[in-house]
Amino acid sequence: MEQTEKILNSIIPEKQSDQLNEMENDQKTELVIFKIGSMTHAFIGSDIKEILPYETIAFVPGCPETILGIINVRGNIESVLNLHKIIKKSDLMPTRRSRIAIAERDGIRSGILLDSVEDVVSIPRSNIYNTISTLDPGIRGFVDSITTYKDLYVTILNVGKLFKTIA
Amino acid sequence: MDTIDILVTKMSSVKLGLNMSQIERIYRLSEEKNTSAKLIYIHKILPFHQDSISYKSPHIFMLKTFETPFGIIIDEPQKMINIPVKEISPLPYLIKQTCVNGSIWGAVEEDSTFILLLDVIRLIKTDQV
Numbered sequence: 001m002e003q004t005e006k007i008l009n010s011i012i013p014e015k016q017s018d019q020l021n022e023m024e025n026d027q028k029t030e031l032v033i034f035k036i037g038s039m040t041h042a043f044i045g046s047d048i049k050e051i052l053p054y055e056t057i058a059f060v061p062g063c064p065e066t067i068l069g070i071i072n073v074r075g076n077i078e079s080v081l082n083l084h085k086i087i088k089k090s091d092l093m094p095t096r097r098s099r100i101a102i103a104e105r106d107g108i109r110s111g112i113l114l115d116s117v118e119d120v121v122s123i124p125r126s127n128i129y130n131t132i133s134t135l136d137p138g139i140r141g142f143v144d145s146i147t148t149y150k151d152l153y154v155t156i157l158n159v160g161k162l163f164k165t166i167a
Numbered sequence: 168m169d170t171i172d173i174l175v176t177k178m179s180s181v182k183l184g185l186n187m188s189q190i191e192r193i194y195r196l197s198e199e200k201n202t203s204a205k206l207i208y209i210h211k212i213l214p215f216h217q218d219s220i221s222y223k224s225p226h227i228f229m230l231k232t233f234e235t236p237f238g239i240i241i242d243e244p245q246k247m248i249n250i251p252v253k254e255i256s257p258l259p260y261l262i263k264q265t266c267v268n269g270s271i272w273g274a275v276e277e278d279s280t281f282i283l284l285l286d287v288i289r290l291i292k293t294d295q296v
Binding site: 058059060061062063064065067070072076077078079081108109110163166167 | 178179180181210213214215216256257258259260261262264265266267270271274276280281283290
C-alpha cells in the first residue's frame, strides 16, 4: 500500500467519526441543571452566559420583589432575579451552594439566583418532551418542555418568559 | 456637565444619592413648622419591601421645582460628594423598567457597595403621591 493511501486510510475513519460526532451534537441540547428548593429545573445552555458564585446583592428599593438587587460583574452592573418569588415558592436563605446564573435572551440580560447548580449536560433532543398539563400553576407559564436527569423529572424554564413577566 | 454634587443618605442600609440641584433646603422633621407643605415619607413612594422602616434622624428634603412646597422625609444626609459623570454606571434594563418612575437611575461604587442615584423629582411624579 502506498504511503498516501496509508495516510488516507488512517485519517478518513477519524474524520468520518468527527463528522458523526458533529451530527450528533447538532441533535443535542445543552442544559444547565439547577435546584430551586427541592425541585430540579433547567435552563437552555445557550441562554446562560456564565455561572458565578453567590455574592452579596445590593438591594434596590422601588423595584418589584422579584428583583433582589444588583451586583458588579467585572465593572458591569447586573440585576439579580429572585426565582423563588417568580415561580411562587417560599424564599430560602442563600447558602454556599447558591449560584448566580447570568442569563441573556431577546436582548435582555440579568442574573438569576439559584439554590444550586447541579450540572451542565448535553442531552439528545429526542429526550426533551412537551410540557404536561399537571405542572404546578406557579411554574406552568415559564415551562417550555421537560426532560429527565438522573431519574429526576426536570422542567426546562424559558428565560425569555421569566424576563417578560418582570419587564 | 462633568461632575454632579450628590447628597448621600442611608435608609435601611441602602445608600441613596440625591442630586443637590433638586433640593431647596434640608431640615429636621422636628423643626417642621410650615403646615402648608406637602410631606411624604420616602418609603411610602419608594417601596423597601420591609414590614417596618425605621428613621434614625428623619429630615425633610424640600424640593425645588414645585409651586406647592413639597418635601420628602429621608434619614439625615451623611455627606455631600462631587462625582464625575463618567463614574456613574447605568442600571440594568430590568431595574430601569421596573423601578418607580425610573427614579433610581444610576449607581456609583463606593467601598465595595453602591450609592444608588435617586431622582426625587421623578419619584414624586408617581400616582401614589
